[in-house]
């Protein structure tokens with residue numbers, strides 16, 4: 001047992017008997033099976049279950065509280081080395097982290113605020129959970145972490161997200177009573193992370209914890225103010241320290257009696273919250289929260305609760321920053337341009353862009369050589385909020401032609417029926433390393449054409465451009481050479 005782990009767990013002495021404490025220590029040092037969540041925007045869980053375990057020799061066990069989640073008990077190779085991982089067909093994520101997005105109830109097209117979203121595990125989950133019909137404001141105050149957030153949302157194939165980089169504390173007064181769903185996956189001490197899964201293994205000082213608690217209180221207040229009456233707020237942390245969990249909920253309940261409640265969640269793990277941290281006694285309803293002790297649930301330590309805003313509360317709004325959508329450099333494609341592009345892609349790639357735009361109520365925008373598809377509602381509501389990214393990269397201009405993006409193709413994969421060329425096994429291996437193919441496979445297409453490559457099972461491998469005797473590899477840089 002590492003000294004750091006024992007020292008970290010001293011904090012739990014008042015909450016657990018010595019026997020439980022040693023079971024917790026033992027659980028935290030046991031290797032934990034990796035877990036993944038299927039991207040139901042791209043494939044059904046049933047189809048994924050019928051193929052991937054067979055192809056990759058995985059032994060899987062469903063995550064009980066997440067229909068798209070599996071723990072992988074045995075795997076022939078790391079989960080991050082498959083084609084499906086590279087193309088955003090699944091997200092590698094601790095099973096416990098799959099809980100928060102599942103706590104929200106169903107909704108057709110919710111307005112969602114994810115206050116502390118980077119690197120995007122739960123934003124991608126929310127996008128799939130609501131079939132990308134909602135609008136997600138995915139925010140994180142760490143500018144350095146926005147790159148990963150953007151990249152994960154693109155890889156996942158999400159149209160309906162706007163990425164922003166503000167302190168989450170501001171949203172309650174910028175957007176009072178606006179959102180149907182607010183997720184606060186709060187910055188926390190993370191001290192019951194499993195050491196073997198790369199968690200931060202250090203003791204948290206009392207001073208540091210007090211600062212974290214203040215930030216959590218302020219962020220939860222902001223989440224609550226930003227939720228519309230009747231809306232839901234999920235508060236989650238990856239620590240089991242009650243000061244950062246039940247106490248934060250208790251603070252909000254005391255501040256707004258009758259305007260917010262912690263709800264019991266049907267079907268959630270039977271893992272009640274604590275009534276006390278050993279010093280204070282909490283509102284008894286915080287027991288409706290879910291506290292995943294690693295020694296009881298075989299996951300990382302995790303805490304989550306669903307709150308409902310019951311009534312409107314007075315808020316003094318603050319003026320929010322504004323940057324007109326036009327100032328982002330985006331220009332709308334005209335109707336005629338959209339019609340032409342739809343016709344071109346239909347005849348060459350077999351893809352019905354017009355139908356996709358209509359079904360998902362998307363509009364097409366160009367910035368320099370890039371083409372983005374963005375939900376109209378997202379622009380109408382939040383388009384003038386300064387942001388780092390909006391919508392999905394849908395295409396790019398190449399020598400005067402607009403070709404579909406890798407992200408768009410992986411989102412709709414089999415709907416791109418045309419211009420697909422099958423590579424043999426040796427070519428696939430080179431291709432996935434990011435190499436060009438020389439000589440180019442015989443295709444009959446003229447030079448300059450961008451074709452879609454697939455393997456012998458029909459899985460999309462990326463776009464390639466025919467240039468003389470060479471097939472140029474257009475895999476995005478983040479995918480190239482990944483295996």
Ligand SMILES: C[S@@+](CC[C@H](N)C(=O)[O-])C[C@H]1O[C@@H](n2cnc3c(N)ncnc32)[C@H](O)[C@@H]1O
Pocket residue numbers: 115116117118119120121122123139140141142145166167168169185186187188215219
């Ligand atoms: C637990 S992580 C979020 C993980 C993320 N939800 C996911 O599922 O991938 C907490 C995040 O809070 C961010 N953060 C810290 N202070 C914040 C603040 N005041 N406002 C918004 N985000 C903050 C951190 O940068 C960090 O990315």
